Amino acid sequence: MTMPVIELREVSRRYDDGPPALYGASLTVRRGEAVAILGPSGSGKSTLLNLIAGLDRPDSGTVTVDGLRVDRLSEAGLALYRRSKIGMVFQFFNLLDDLTVADNVALPARLAGMARGVADRRAAVLLELLGIDRHARAYPGRLSGGERQRVAVARALMNRPPLLLADEPTGALDTAAGQDVSRLLTDLNAEGQTIVVVTHDLALARSCTNRTVRIADGRITEDVVRSQAVGSEAVR
Known part of the structure; x- marks a missing residue:
């Protein structure tokens, strides 16, 4: 079995004196998986994403990504x-x-210390791969929403991360552009990229992931893996 990219163990997070935004959450995502985190606004899915991304810290529990204890950094x-x-x-x-x-x-590669020429060549390869190389010298404001999201995906892949996190990646797009981004995520996963998509859109989840994790009131309530056979599901 492949090594987990994400391991959350009994993670909880509370803000101020309100109820926990996340309570006792445990989640394992293995290399090459495409997982959708589903839930309504206020369910805790954004808190979960922020903990995985190291943008927030848990009050209790552990967060490990690619073998690194994020909560200790x-x-x-x-x-x-x-x-x-x-x-x-x-x-x-x-x-x-x-x-x-x-x-x-x-930009991410330049911030990481990569030589400009190397970074520019890597960027050119990604832009060509994602079908937007003709816009390399344009400014983002001249692009459509779908094109800008492709640029954002290229930027996210610049440093070859083991994990791609997408937070409502089609939320600001029209239907056609949203479907375009969904196909892009599907293609990236088919090439081995581990992806976690946080969304409230069930159609997006079903189109570009094969596993859905539902959150309600700060708790993981369901974890379903869909097999290649249409309609076949297994609850973890």
Whole structure:
């Protein structure tokens, strides 16, 4: 059995004096899986994503990603972790409007210390792979929503992260562009990329992942793996 990319053990997180945003969550994601985290607003799915991404710390429990105890890292260690271990795709792209598409994609590698020429060549390869190389010298504001999300995915893959996290990646897109991004995620997973998609959109979850984890009121309530056979499911 392959080594887990994500291991959460009895993770809880509470904010202020309210009920726990996440309570006793345990989750294992293995290399090459594509997993959808489903739940309504306020269910705890964003908290779960933030804990995996090292953007927040649990009150209790452990968070391990690619063999690294994320919950034990210093702030400097977390910055390095986010640079090298994960790629993140957001609902609203988070591209820098004053940089070209190519420079946006190359930025994570440049921040990691990669030589400019090497970073530029890697960015060019990704832009071609994702079908947007013709926009390399354009600025993000000139692109459609679907094209900007492809740029965001290319940027997330720049440092070859073992884990790609997507937070409502089609939430700001129209139907056609959303389907385009869904197919892109499917293709990336087919090539071996481990992907976790946080969404409230069941159609997106079914189209680009083969496992759904449902969260309600801060608790994981269901974990279902769909096999290749249509309609075949197994509850973990």
